[in-house]
Amino acid sequence: MRVARHSFYEATARKRIDGLLDAGSFREFCGPAARIVSPHLPALGMPVAFDDGVVVGEGTIDGRPVLVAAQEGGFMGGAVGEVHGAKITGLLERALDVKPDAAILLLDTGGVRLHEANAGLVAMGEIQRAALSARHAGVPVIVAIGGKNGCYGGMSIVARSCDWIVASEEGRLSISGPEVIETVEGIEEFDAQDRALVWRTMGAKHRRLIGEIDALVADDVEAFRTAILGFVGRPRPLDLDALEAEHEMLSRRLERFWDCADGRDVWARLGVNDPASVPALDAAGFNGLVDALSGGRP
Amino acid sequence: MEHLEFDYDGTGEKPARALALAGVVGSGNLEVLIEAADLGGRCAAVVDTSVRGFGETWRQVLADFFARHGLSDVRVSINDGGATPAVVSLRLDQAAAEIKDAQA
Numbered sequence: 001m002r003v004a005r006h007s008f009y010e011a012t013a014r015k016r017i018d019g020l021l022d023a024g025s026f027r028e029f030c031g032p033a034a035r036i037v038s039p040h041l042p043a044l045g046m047p048v049a050f051d052d053g054v055v056v057g058e059g060t061i062d063g064r065p066v067l068v069a070a071q072e073g074g075f076m077g078g079a080v081g082e083v084h085g086a087k088i089t090g091l092l093e094r095a096l097d098v099k100p101d102a103a104i105l106l107l108d109t110g111g112v113r114l115h116e117a118n119a120g121l122v123a124m125g126e127i128q129r130a131a132l133s134a135r136h137a138g139v140p141v142i143v144a145i146g147g148k149n150g151c152y153g154g155m156s157i158v159a160r161s162c163d164w165i166v167a168s169e170e171g172r173l174s175i176s177g178p179e180v181i182e183t184v185e186g187i188e189e190f191d192a193q194d195r196a197l198v199w200r201t202m203g204a205k206h207r208r209l210i211g212e213i214d215a216l217v218a219d220d221v222e223a224f225r226t227a228i229l230g231f232v233g234r235p236r237p238l239d240l241d242a243l244e245a246e247h248e249m250l251s252r253r254l255e256r257f258w259d260c261a262d263g264r265d266v267w268a269r270l271g272v273n274d275p276a277s278v279p280a281l282d283a284a285g286f287n288g289l290v291d292a293l294s295g296g297r298p
Numbered sequence: 299m300e301h302l303e304f305d306y307d308g309t310g311e312k313p314a315r316a317l318a319l320a321g322v323v324g325s326g327n328l329e330v331l332i333e334a335a336d337l338g339g340r341c342a343a344v345v346d347t348s349v350r351g352f353g354e355t356w357r358q359v360l361a362d363f364f365a366r367h368g369l370s371d372v373r374v375s376i377n378d379g380g381a382t383p384a385v386v387s388l389r390l391d392q393a394a395a396e397i398k399d400a401q402a
Binding site for chain 1: 299316317319322323324327329331333346347348375377378379
């Protein structure tokens with residue numbers, strides 16, 4: 001496999017923003033020097049991070065003004081604590097004032113930071129509300145997923161409440177993580193150690209094929225930039241008709257795939273001739289397959 | 299957690315930039331925030347570490363860092379998740395290289 005020259009997966013949150021935005025255009029809000037840290041972690045005897053694990057600010061992408069947040073997956077699994085969540089919420093609320101061409105969320109997270117319990121849960125609701133407010137104001141909210149933690153828990157719900165999702169094959173999107181499902185339902189139902197199974201169930205290729213992700217890219221910062229740029233300035237409709245169409249799609253999907261025991265069964269039913277070959281396809285080959293299936297959200 | 303504060307003689311130039319950040323707080327890892335500060339030519343370090351009882355090791359690693367780099371009027375702030383001295387020195391060097399680089 002080709003090693004990407006500037007891997008999105010390996011980059012820190014700050015490097016991802018550097019690679020995404022026009023050089024020198026980024027201006028950070030509540031940066032590390034402000035030391036707005038978690039008020040909860042010291043009480044638990046745990047170290048804090050000066051940015052509470054998320055970088056927020058504004059800049060330009062191909063000259064177009066955007067707001068951007070990037071979660072640092074290396075700090076507590078990118079989990080959302082009170083300050084972390086407030087920074088993302090504040091950024092999205094700023095979209096109402098400055099009307100950027102997009103608000104971009106680079107998500108790399110296991111969901112709520114359980115150490116901060118209710119504050120983290122409340123933060124999820126606040127972020128989702130702010131994202132929907134930004135969309136209601138006509139600002140497209142674009143999500144990118146391609147880090148070690150994927151996008152899980154409450155943040156997966158936030159992601160699917162946004163306009164567009166770009167992901168690399170390395171990305172995963174699901175509410176419950178593999179270990180949670182195994183713990184609750186048993187290893188016979190889901191073996192969290194079976195990485196191929198995990199990716200067939202939650203991986204970006206599967207999510208793209210069933211229409212929950214809008215673009216699949218190689219693990220390359222430049223590829224993410226190009227795909228995100230394609231969605232800048234393009235809000236999706238957010239009205240009753242759009243919501244009813246989404247519910248209709250979900251109902252049809254349940255009827256169509258309810259008896260499938262594996263991602264491969266779903267892909268076969270979608271018309272993929274050789275489902276077993278899907279995991280090995282590179283991004284270009286996979287996108288060729290998606291185009292052949294006519295693409296888009298089913 | 300243990301909170302440590304140190305103070306050293308400055309031995310060189312003031313930094314070119316206002317601040318630099320290196321590393322991420324994680325198990326066996328740390329973040330180093332280095333900032334220009336008006337300290338009358340001296341250098342200061344503040345460490346918050348998850349591992350207690352290594353104050354003397356921190357003092358020596360930081361003394362070695364300031365001796366090697368020739369800095370003055372800087373404050374180093376560290377959030378540590380139990381990094382070894384080698385990793386601490388690496389992150390300090392990364393932060394120092396960035397704050398000294400006027401082009402960065």
